[in-house]
Amino acid sequence: MLTPVLSRGWGDTDSFTLEGYRRHRGYEALARARAMDPDALIALVKESGLRGRGGAGFPTGMKWGFIPQGTEGQAAKPHYLVVNADESEPGTCKDTPLMMANPHVLVEGVVIACHAIRASHAFIYIRGEELHVLRRLQHAVQEAVDASLVGDLRIVVHAGSGAYICGEETALLDSLEGYRGQPRLRPPFPATHGLYASPTVVNNVESIASVPSIVLGGAAWFGSMGTEKSKGYTLYSLSGHVKRPGQYEAPLGITLRQLLDLSGGMRDGSELKFWTPGGSSTPILTAEHLDVPLDYEGVAGAGSMLGTKALQCFDQTTSVVRAVLRWTEFYAHESCGKCTPCREGTYWMVQILKRLEAGQGTEEDIATLLDTCDNIFGRSFCALGDGATSPIVSAVQHFRDEFLAGTHTPAWELFPYRASARWGGALAGAQA
Amino acid sequence: MAASGLDLERARAEAREIIARYPQPRSALLPMLHLVQSHEGYVSGEGIALCAEELGLTKAEVGAVATFYTMYRRRPAGTYHVGVCTNTLCAVLGGDEILERVSERLGITHGETTEDGTFSLEHLECNAACDYAPVVMVNWEFYDDQTPESAVDVVDRLAAGQPVAPTRGPRTQCTFKEASRVLAGFPDGRAVEGVQAGPATLAGFALAQSRGDAAPDYPVSEAGDGPQEQEQA
Numbered sequence: 273m274l275t276p277v278l279s280r281g282w283g284d285t286d287s288f289t290l291e292g293y294r295r296h297r298g299y300e301a302l303a304r305a306r307a308m309d310p311d312a313l314i315a316l317v318k319e320s321g322l323r324g325r326g327g328a329g330f331p332t333g334m335k336w337g338f339i340p341q342g343t344e345g346q347a348a349k350p351h352y353l354v355v356n357a358d359e360s361e362p363g364t365c366k367d368t369p370l371m372m373a374n375p376h377v378l379v380e381g382v383v384i385a386c387h388a389i390r391a392s393h394a395f396i397y398i399r400g401e402e403l404h405v406l407r408r409l410q411h412a413v414q415e416a417v418d419a420s421l422v423g424d425l426r427i428v429v430h431a432g433s434g435a436y437i438c439g440e441e442t443a444l445l446d447s448l449e450g451y452r453g454q455p456r457l458r459p460p461f462p463a464t465h466g467l468y469a470s471p472t473v474v475n476n477v478e479s480i481a482s483v484p485s486i487v488l489g490g491a492a493w494f495g496s497m498g499t500e501k502s503k504g505y506t507l508y509s510l511s512g513h514v515k516r517p518g519q520y521e522a523p524l525g526i527t528l529r530q531l532l533d534l535s536g537g538m539r540d541g542s543e544l545k546f547w548t549p550g551g552s553s554t555p556i557l558t559a560e561h562l563d564v565p566l567d568y569e570g571v572a573g574a575g576s577m578l579g580t581k582a583l584q585c586f587d588q589t590t591s592v593v594r595a596v597l598r599w600t601e602f603y604a605h606e607s608c609g610k611c612t613p614c615r616e617g618t619y620w621m622v623q624i625l626k627r628l629e630a631g632q633g634t635e636e637d638i639a640t641l642l643d644t645c646d647n648i649f650g651r652s653f654c655a656l657g658d659g660a661t662s663p664i665v666s667a668v669q670h671f672r673d674e675f676l677a678g679t680h681t682p683a684w685e686l687f688p689y690r691a692s693a694r695w696g697g698a699l700a701g702a703q704a
Numbered sequence: 705m706a707a708s709g710l711d712l713e714r715a716r717a718e719a720r721e722i723i724a725r726y727p728q729p730r731s732a733l734l735p736m737l738h739l740v741q742s743h744e745g746y747v748s749g750e751g752i753a754l755c756a757e758e759l760g761l762t763k764a765e766v767g768a769v770a771t772f773y774t775m776y777r778r779r780p781a782g783t784y785h786v787g788v789c790t791n792t793l794c795a796v797l798g799g800d801e802i803l804e805r806v807s808e809r810l811g812i813t814h815g816e817t818t819e820d821g822t823f824s825l826e827h828l829e830c831n832a833a834c835d836y837a838p839v840v841m842v843n844w845e846f847y848d849d850q851t852p853e854s855a856v857d858v859v860d861r862l863a864a865g866q867p868v869a870p871t872r873g874p875r876t877q878c879t880f881k882e883a884s885r886v887l888a889g890f891p892d893g894r895a896v897e898g899v900q901a902g903p904a905t906l907a908g909f910a911l912a913q914s915r916g917d918a919a920p921d922y923p924v925s926e927a928g929d930g931p932q933e934q935e936q937a
Contacts, residue, residue, distance in 0.1 A: 274912040275919035282909050287900045350727070362791045362830040369835075369905040372872065393727060400738070400775050400887050401787075401831055403844040404873040404898060407886060411895030428725050431887045433734050434774035436829065450730035450759075452772040468728055489922040496920055505919060510907075511793055511834035518835045518907025534911060552792065584793050584834060598792040602829055608772075693798035694838065695851055 273534060275497055275505045276521045277485050278478070282373040288408050290415040293376035299421055301484035305384040313388040317483065319491040321503035325366075326356055326439075326476025327550060327579045329502075329568045332483075338463035339389045339471045349470040351391040353382060356444055357398035357409075357477045360436040361551035362602060363582030366507040367477035369519055371398070372405045374481075375412035379427065381480035383416075384487060386425050389473050393426050397444055400431040436606035440654050441474040443608065454610045455654035478507060498524035502567030502578075510535060512585035513542045513692075525570065528583060529562040542587035546670065550579015552599045553659025555666030556592075576666070589696065591687035592671045593678050596663045597625040603660035614657035617648040621664065628678030631685070638675050642668060710743050710750050719758045722889060729759050733769055735888045737776050742884035746777040775887075781880045782817050782824035784862050786810070787841040788855070791830040798851065799838040803827055805852040806840075809859060822863060824880075835904035836871075843883040845870035848902055872902050 276282075286292035293299070305313055318333030340347035355378065359367040371378060382394050396413075398406055409429045416422050430448060437443045438453040445467050447453035466472020482504065486494050495503045502524040508531060511517045515536035522531070528547065538544055546556045549566060555576040557564070564574045571578040586595060604618035624641050627633040645661035652658060668675055677686055690696045718739055723732040733755060740751030747770045749763075756763045770776045788803040789795075807813050810823050817824040833839045836848030840855050847858055848871040861868045868877045874897035878886075886892050912918065 274908055274915065274917040276909055276912045276917075277919045279906075279909045280919070282901050282906055283913070285900055289896070292900075359832045360830060363793060363834050364830070365832045365834045365836075368832040369901060373901040373905060399832070401828070401841065401844050402846070403878075403883050403886055404846065404870070404895075407874075407891065407895035410886075410889070410891045414891070429889070430731075431735065431738065431889070432773075433737065433776060433887075435772065447734065448731055449728070450733035450769065452769055485922075489920075493920060493923055508908075509835055511837060512797070516904075516907050516911075517837070518904035520908035520911070522908075534915075535907065582834065586796065590796055595792045595796060598790070598795055602791055605829065689796075689800065692796045693801060694849075695798060 273526070273530065274520060274522050277505050278370060278374070278377060278481055278507065279519060279521045287373050288375055288412065290376060290412070290419060293374060297488065298376055299380055301487035302380050302383055302421065305387055305487050310388045310390055313384070313487075316491060317388070317486060320486045320494040321491070321498075321501075322479065322482055322486060322494065323502065323568065324476055325478035325482070325506060325580075327361070327553075327577070329578060332475060332479050335463065335473055335475065336385070336389050338461070339473060340464060341390060346464050346471055350393060350468075351389050352467045352470060352472040353386050353389060353391045353394040354444065354448065354467060354472055354474045355382060355394070355396040355477055355480055356439060356441060356474055357396050358432050358439045358444060359477070360399055360439050361553060361580055361582065362599060363511065363548055363551045363584040364509065364580040365511070365582065366509050366519060366580065368402055368405055370477060370481060370507065372408050375408045376416065377481045377484060378409075378477055379412050379416045379422075381483040382427060383422050383425055384483050385473065385475065385480055391473075392424060394428070395448060395467070396427065396429045397438070397448055398429065398431055399438075400433050406431055435608075436602075437608045437654075437656060440656065443654070444474065445472065452608070454608045457653075499565065499567045499569075501569055506581060508566065508581045508583060510583050510585070512547070513539050513587035513590075514585050515539055524567040525565040527563050527565060531583070532562075538585065538587055545586050545588045545590055546592060546667075547583060547585045548579075549576050549581070549583065551582040552584075552602070553577075553655070553662050554579040555662045556670065557666075558670050587692075589687060589691040591629075591683040591689070592667050592674050593625065593629050593683045594687070594689070596667045597622070597629050599663045600625055600660065603656065607656060607660075611653035611657070613648045614652040614660065617644050617657070618660050620644060621660070628675055629683045631678055631680055631682035633675075633678045635676065635679060637679075638668060638672070710740075710748065710754070712754065715739065715743055715751075715754060716758065718888070718890070719754065723758065725889065730761070733759060733761075733766065734773070737770055738884050739888035741777065741781075742881050742888055745780040745881055780817060780821065783822050783879050784859070784877070785824045785826070785843050785880045786859060787826050787828040787831070789829070789831050789837070789839045789841075790827040793830070793834050794838040797837045802838055802840065802850055802852050802855045806855050806859060809856050823859065835907075836902060842870070842877055843880050845873040845877060845883075847871055848904075870898070873898050
């Protein structure tokens with residue numbers, strides 16, 4: 273049921289060192305990849321069916337194939353690989369433990385990917401707010417350089433400075449060029465005009481870290497896990513009111529019910545009320561959706577998105593209005609301000625939700641909230657605006673009564689907040 | 705120059721080292737601002753001027769970037785910059801209560817620094833450790849699975865000058881300036897300290913071991929790489 277590949281060495285106390293990684297066949301894939309023609313390598317990743325693990329699910333090999341090759345025009349410019357390690361989507365916590373426990377699998381993937389796309393300079397853009405992960409990456413790159421594993425490739429570990437928007441790939445590129453991290457108009461796309469207006473691949477950490485195993489195991493091996501259109505294994509991050517939160521590596525298509533059954537379920541006295549399949553930007557689901565296959569198609573079929581597989585589980589003690597307000601405050605704080613619908617819309621939605629949380633809203637507030645979402649969704653410059661509407665629209669859809677209660681009773685009276693805390697105890701707290 | 709904590713000569717030499725890492729100089733700006741904070745504990749006017757000069761930018765251009773990112777501070781951070789995650793999941797699991805209690809204990813609220821300069825406090829957005837919620841960060845080191853009591857204990861011990869170790873991090877807590885130096889790309893040699901992974905990180909791994917679950921073995925390659933290593937079956 274579980275298929276540890278990325279996590280298989282994590283139990284060793286030195287898993288983050290070159291020696292520890294080599295014990296689990298680390299850098300064997302690199303030797304094999306180096307002997308391969310770059311185009312064959314791209315073909316292999318395409319054939320494997322690996323899709324981007326950062327949320328969008330775009331086929332990784334296809335992205336690599338978009339990089340113009342040759343000696344003329346854009347193709348003649350330097351090519352770059354940029355790893356998006358700016359893990360900041362609320363609920364998402366997979367790349368961080370991966371890079372802390374085994375940064376070398378990412379470094380190996382980087383070197384292989386650069387061989388494929390013919391890049392001589394790679395950047396790992398990691399959010400700045402996780403110092404020890406940064407240390408581990410710096411250390412791994414240095415070890416790989418000292419062991420002559422990276423050849424002429426230059427790998428720069430670049431720490432961000434606190435901005436969720438930089439997880440958006442074009443904002444990340446602007447940030448990496450030393451500007452405010454604001455998204456760019458597309459087209460042109462990064463594949464032709466990315467970093468320094470040169471051909472650039474931007475890939476998520478887990479996507480790149482999956483590449484060495486594909487080189488060693490082959491496309492058929494990778495495809496023996498997962499589903500027809502969502503192939504392979506992946507990291508699911510379980511959090512919230514569950515007994516054993518953590519990282520669970522399993523084939524794509526496993527269900528939340530299976531993951532909960534395996535891991536011991538919800539905390540004592542808890543029932544699942546709502547959950548996110550892939551972070552706060554993916555519409556929330558309920559206990560009705562426990563058997564939805566957690567792959568790209570399955571979750572889309574349930575009206576949400578697989579996203580980053582960040583399974584945040586909330587129990588019956590949780591006020592959905594409180595949860596949604598807090599996420600909306602996040603989007604308002606992180607909106608880069610470039611486009612009006614997102615900048616203004618998120619601000620006003622916070623004001624309305626605050627009223628509803630305090631039991632001082634009106635029925636019209638709920639309509640205004642949904643209307644504002646309508647005006648943000650699809651009208652914003654980038655996906656941040658769309659993401660901001662997801663929790664609101666889905667929560668009103670599943671829990672309209674709770675929003676209606678916000679017209680007369682404060683959320684903290686309906687759902688005493690202490691009962692939701694780890695030390696609240698689901699049943700004890702609810703009676704307090 | 706003597707008026708501030710900025711050793712201009714040294715900072716300039718370090719800034720040039722950073723610039724040399726990049727194909728285009730301006731890419732060095734973010735790490736250079738971390739560097740300024742490693743000297744001064746915040747982004748000072750003098751630091752902005754230095755960045756502008758080294759990169760051929762105006763001070764306004766540098767300031768526009770510095771004010772966009774939340775990690776750059778316009779006033780000195782405390783020696784220990786404490787962040788409490790209050791994004792939805794951490795807040796619901798108790799982060800709000802932790803922030804309240806730590807704030808009470810330190811006598812400061814979001815965005816403030818104690819008079820003696822030891823602590824600054826802020827509420828954080830999601831810090832990518834939701835499986836360890838509620839989470840507290842001190843100078844961007846992880847303090848996992850916190851309670852109001854444990855978080856107050858951490859700041860009490862830091863205040864008393866006692867050694868404190870993050871749950872996933874080096875053996876002792878570093879200062880804000882030391883952290884900023886690592887962020888600027890100057891390793892502090894502490895990468896090998898601390899655990900490789902916390903318990904939540906290993907939850908699935910441990911479960912797979914106890915169940916005897918494993919990914920399929922890699923096929924034996926035609927190139928004849930020899931016997932396959934048996935991963936934990």
